[in-house]
Amino acid sequence: MGRTQRLRQRRAPKDTTHPVDHELDSLHVLYAHLNCLGWRNTTQLSALHFPQTGRGLCSKRQRLRPGNELIRLPANCLISIATLEADDQFRALFNKDLFDKDARISFQALVACYLMHQQHLHETSQQSTLGAYLDTLPRSYTMPYFCAMSELQCLPEALLERTVGQNRQIREYYQIIKTLVGTQHCECCGQLYCQDIWTLAEYKRAYFAVNSRSVYLNPRQLKPARCHFQSLLSGDTNMALAPFLDLFNHSDSVQTTAELSPNGKGQDYVLTLDTAAKSELQPYEQLFISYGALPNLKLLTDYGFYLERNAHDFFEFSLSDIEQLIAQNRKLAAQTYHRNIFKFIREHNLYDQMFVHIDDGCSHNLRVVLHLIFKQQAYFPNVLNQIAFGDVAQFDDVQPELSYLVAHKISEYQGFVKALNQLPQLTESGVVARSYLLECVRYLSDFESSVHCQSNE
């Protein structure tokens, strides 16, 4: 055994593993490719498999502290609007004369097309400039969007709503892309674009690759003065894919900043660690970045994972949750309610932001809505003034109803978990969704216990 290998064996902690061979190969090709583009891996980052998160990044040699740069990637390594605009072959697929102001797509949807375009070049002629990057992308994703139909039937409304929204959006964009590009044949293989190459299944995968791996950019940065795609796009070109940098996983206990910074010749995309739970991160310890102050529902539906005891989590209720509670709870069902109370709440948008937070308690809107439904005795000509300007304490009398609502939700989510457990098998997305539901049950149970602890104090 050589000296390097002995050192490696000594240093790598037992609970991490190196990526498997084919992944290692593609990562090496990517290092080399980025190196040619000017990336110097000054923090000696390396990809490993970590038991909690799967593939992620650590530094092999450096100890990193808040204030240190995590990575400095030359801007020409990013896949941004500048990359798409500079690619003649890709631009030629989109005939400007066919752009329609009533049928636009997001920049994210266009970048997904670019990934498919490069993937096809990579597969058919090995001529993609992004081949090295494409080979490092995950082969599958774990958002509920990719759940089997039988699993979707066991998921709560809040998850389904988002998944259905994503599906609507993806299909709308795909239809527009089909109209623009679909009937063209590929020059190198003769196949029809949307029928054979950019299939809907491929598009979905590419869409979520971009959704879960892109970094934010100021919309004016890296955008050429003349933009072929301008009148096709519905929003800003405020994101980019960042090869290798997109191997950082997310944590709620770090703060990081990202900025484009001049480097003498051009610009670098620099990620800096601002704060972390520890004052120093050791070699081989996983390095995390922050994707934002995101609750678990968003992490699950957009990124396909959730965090246990996520500091940014909260649990949101809908008005129909309260309607269902009334229908199912004998005591509440026996009560009489104002005939138009739900209409009134809907008309005045009082049902927005009805949530509980483990430290902050019940949100103002949820308290007000529970009060209006369960406590307001007379009709309320002046109730909106009271809500906006009145004494908040007057809405404090809803603790029993809040407890019923939380208990109702816990039992509903336990029911969904049970239904998932009864399926003969689960997809990867189904497994992640089931553990997310259990985390929600844990969150709500802890919320309920903390409320009781407070009232006993």
Ligand SMILES: C[S@@+](CC[C@H](N)C(=O)[O-])C[C@H]1O[C@@H](n2cnc3c(N)ncnc32)[C@H](O)[C@@H]1O
């Ligand atoms: C930008 S990528 C990060 C690298 C990714 N793990 C990989 O191997 O390609 C984002 C994806 O990583 C995963 N991820 C990020 N943070 C995570 C975490 N804290 N726990 C589990 N998975 C995480 C999710 O699948 C997410 O969609």
